[in-house]
Amino acid sequence: MPEATAPATRTPREPRNGVDTPTLIATLNAVKATPSLAKFRFRASNKWVSGTYSESRVESFSGAGGEHSHQTAFRYGADHPAVLVGEDRGPTPIEFLLHGLAACIAAGIGNIAAARGITLTSVESRVEGDIDLRGLLGLSDTVRNGYEGIRISFDIAGDAPAEKLRQIVEQSRARSAVFDVLTNGVPVEFSINTR
Amino acid sequence: MPEATAPATRTPREPRNGVDTPTLIATLNAVKATPSLAKFRFRASNKWVSGTYSESRVESFSGAGGEHSHQTAFRYGADHPAVLVGEDRGPTPIEFLLHGLAACIAAGIGNIAAARGITLTSVESRVEGDIDLRGLLGLSDTVRNGYEGIRISFDIAGDAPAEKLRQIVEQSRARSAVFDVLTNGVPVEFSINTR
Numbered sequence: 001m002p003e004a005t006a007p008a009t010r011t012p013r014e015p016r017n018g019v020d021t022p023t024l025i026a027t028l029n030a031v032k033a034t035p036s037l038a039k040f041r042f043r044a045s046n047k048w049v050s051g052t053y054s055e056s057r058v059e060s061f062s063g064a065g066g067e068h069s070h071q072t073a074f075r076y077g078a079d080h081p082a083v084l085v086g087e088d089r090g091p092t093p094i095e096f097l098l099h100g101l102a103a104c105i106a107a108g109i110g111n112i113a114a115a116r117g118i119t120l121t122s123v124e125s126r127v128e129g130d131i132d133l134r135g136l137l138g139l140s141d142t143v144r145n146g147y148e149g150i151r152i153s154f155d156i157a158g159d160a161p162a163e164k165l166r167q168i169v170e171q172s173r174a175r176s177a178v179f180d181v182l183t184n185g186v187p188v189e190f191s192i193n194t195r
Numbered sequence: 196m197p198e199a200t201a202p203a204t205r206t207p208r209e210p211r212n213g214v215d216t217p218t219l220i221a222t223l224n225a226v227k228a229t230p231s232l233a234k235f236r237f238r239a240s241n242k243w244v245s246g247t248y249s250e251s252r253v254e255s256f257s258g259a260g261g262e263h264s265h266q267t268a269f270r271y272g273a274d275h276p277a278v279l280v281g282e283d284r285g286p287t288p289i290e291f292l293l294h295g296l297a298a299c300i301a302a303g304i305g306n307i308a309a310a311r312g313i314t315l316t317s318v319e320s321r322v323e324g325d326i327d328l329r330g331l332l333g334l335s336d337t338v339r340n341g342y343e344g345i346r347i348s349f350d351i352a353g354d355a356p357a358e359k360l361r362q363i364v365e366q367s368r369a370r371s372a373v374f375d376v377l378t379n380g381v382p383v384e385f386s387i388n389t390r
Contacts, residue, residue, distance in 0.1 A: 050213030
């Protein structure tokens with residue numbers, strides 16, 4: 001992202017929590033000045049291997065006016081466990097949603113705490129989702145295919161009063177991309193090519 | 196999952212596509228006979244490390260009337276890329292949703308094709324999501340935090356006419372847990388503990 005030329009709108013903060021706070025604030029100001037920089041497109045490609053096992057690559061994305069490669073070509077497998085007639089060569093696909101949710105809010109917590117001048121000592125979460133597989137197995141017309149509900153619980157510690165720490169987590173939730181998608185849903189366009 | 200005692204409701208199928216089709220059909224019948232076996236709870240735990248980087252563990256789940264450990268304790272990192280002031284030590288959290296979506300439908304395709312007696316030769320997909328970061332950066336009250344839209348495109352090949360192959364993908368989408376969660380949303384309960 002280009003260097004910000006607009007003046008910072010907050011009291012300058014030092015780097016903290018592993019966050020380059022001045023660059024974070026500069027990035028915010030750059031996007032405020034040039035909103036088109038905020039348009040990102042993330043991508044993955046997936047290849048079915050065998051049974052319920054497939055592998056995805058997460059390699060590149062566009063945003064901030066350009067095309068970017070991740071510094072590593074990330075690869076992930078997903079499978080069903082033996083109890084669901086898979087070989088457990090990866091988590092189930094739906095478990096990755098739990099990772100995404102926890103990680104999204106954790107990232108926001110790091111940034112927000114740094115912007116507020118608070119040093120964190122520990123942030124941990126546990127997340128779980130309940131699902132009745134009669135939906136996806138086609139055994140019920142009333143049970144949904146996906147999670148019926150998700151619960152996530154955060155433990156946070158740092159050099160601020162409990163109420164300030166709580167507000168950081170709340171603010172991260174309020175601005176979380178994954179929390180938004182999971183709670184509100186998103187339109188998914190679907191296409192199929194046969195060869 | 197217990198051995199099925201109910202008679203199979205479909206013509207018995209041989210293993211195919213790496214799917215143990217007889218066990219898959221038996222599992223369906225077992226759940227039909229004892230619906231409580233269908234209740235699953237998936238879990239992840241996450242630990243913030245530094246900046247926007249955190250790590251999740253996906254280790255155990257409950258379902259089919261018992262508690263289960265994955266055969267591997269799966270661990271995943273997530274981060275922001277440099278252009279978003281992270282260190283790119285993992286994909287962004289929201290990229291994991293794309294992997295989950297593609298992998299969920301791929302797994303279903305493997306199973307459904309096997310149940311229908313169709314041998315697959317190739318299943319690949321590309322998935323992308325558009326996001327305007329002004330939402331999560333707090334720079335707009337009208338732009339949402341998460342993806343505005345996701346597109347997924349499947350290429351499928353196998354020993355069946357194009358229409359049959361297309362129907363397999365459609366059926367997998369229609370029963371996909373991740374597709375349901377992403378398109379329809381799910382209630383997320385949130386709690387915070389300060390230490």
